[in-house]
Amino acid sequence: MKLKIEAAGQLTSGIRKFTLAPVDGAVLPRAGAGSHVVLEIPGPNRVWKNAYSITSAADALAYEIMVRRVEKSRGGSAWxxxxxKVGDVLEVYPPQNLFAPQRKAKRHLLLSAGIGITPFLSYLKLPGLAYEMHHCCKPEDETAFRTLLPSGPEATLHTSRNTLxxxxxxxxxxxxxxxxxxGPESFMDVVLATAAHVGWPAAKxxxxSFGGATGGEPFVAHLKRSGVKVNVGREESLLDAMEAAxxxxxxxxxxxxxxxxxxxVLDGVPAHHDHYLSETERAANNAIMICVSRAKTPELVLDF
Amino acid sequence: MSKNRPVYEPFALEPSGRAHLVVTSLDAPPEGIEDSFDNIEVWTVKHNGPGVPVLAAGGVRPFRSTTELLAQLGHRLGRETAGLRFYAIGSEAFIWDAYNIGIVAGLHPSEISLHRAGPLVRRVYCSHCRTMIEGVPVNIVSCPSCEAALFVRDHFSRRLAAFMGVKVDAEVPGEIPAAEVFTS
Structure with a gap:
């Protein structure tokens, strides 16, 4: 669907906010708390497809998103x-939800860092949600993030690891x-390890996880059934390269x-960067999540 | 055996837990468990026991009945914090009652382990008048409320923690199967 940038503004030096509204009064699909949208972003040589959490409420008339400028940007966030600019029209795929609030939880402990705040901003707009939230950010971003959170005791901002x-x-x-x-992978790793250490079951x-596609060494993907060989460049994902082909x-x-x-995977060794496959599946080296994972060998032969 | 019969693993404490609460409908827990972990508490049932359940040495707390024990359980779990592992040992009715209290308190199934022990008796649900009949040892039983002669099917409801009892000749009127003592 086509959405127009209705408003844009800087939240922090590294994070920009956008409001995306339907063109010509079209109806916007409802986006439940935790949803994200994928934007098609025009680049000089190709189109980027990046996913961003929707921070507005489910019944809002426009989607709000926040975009962090990635240091070594693959191109999308830089553009x-x-x-x-306001008025630009972008192709946006309808929202998907892979991070809906846990229905069985009576209370929610929400922990985020940096841009990781975004999915929780839609959680906070749910009426009656019982939660405790802790958000970690850089000291210079504190004022900006403060404006996004309710003022009550349920949400706390931390500008240093020591206060949490x-x-x-x-x-x-x-x-x-x-x-x-x-939040960033290193933040989530610490939280998950601490939770396991004090006895939290994995099920709770x-x-x-987003943004695993970081680029890497180029390789060739040989798509056997399609009879095509695709060159995957340093700055693009295997999925992007296949789509470009x-x-x-x-x-x-x-x-x-x-x-x-x-x-x-029929031949070659994948370099797994996903959050989906189990340790056993990774070790077996016979499956790959093409959106973020790459290759350890110069060529990968895939059943596609 | 029907597919919906739960399968139970042998009792073992889960080392990933930070604290352990073991409840049993028997008068004693499995031998030696009080000493196996630091943070462990055991609830037992001693009929006609001391009556006032206090935390005794070794963390074993005797209740007068399973009713009293289960009545306290929800309050106790409501005060517990993340990291607890919960175990129930005893009759199938008791352990699933305990399980359901645990789920209401917010425990995830992976934090609960159930182990069957004691006599092979069943709680039977009269599907005609909804009466629960406790401690049934045989597959044919008379409902004390509606007086139906019930055949106890091998069909277990985890929600009710009971087996289904249906009029004994429901399939073919007049045909009554042989009575058998439960062996599972």
């Missing part, structure tokens, strides 16, 4: 920061609480989380 005693926080949660975490710990592999989240784009 949105440097070139996107993770272990004590996780130990004092009631049995009916689920933990949801979103939920994480949102005119193929239409399955995909959904484009962030290594949903499992939709799993393909069978």
């Amino acid at each position: 949105l920061h440097e070139h996107a 005693n993770l272990e004590a926080l996780l130990k004092r949660q009631k049995l009916d609480t689920h933990l949801s975490v979103c 710990v939920h994480k949102e 005119g193929l239409t592999p399955p995909c959904l989240c484009r962030g290594g989380a949903c499992g939709e784009c799993k393909l069978t």
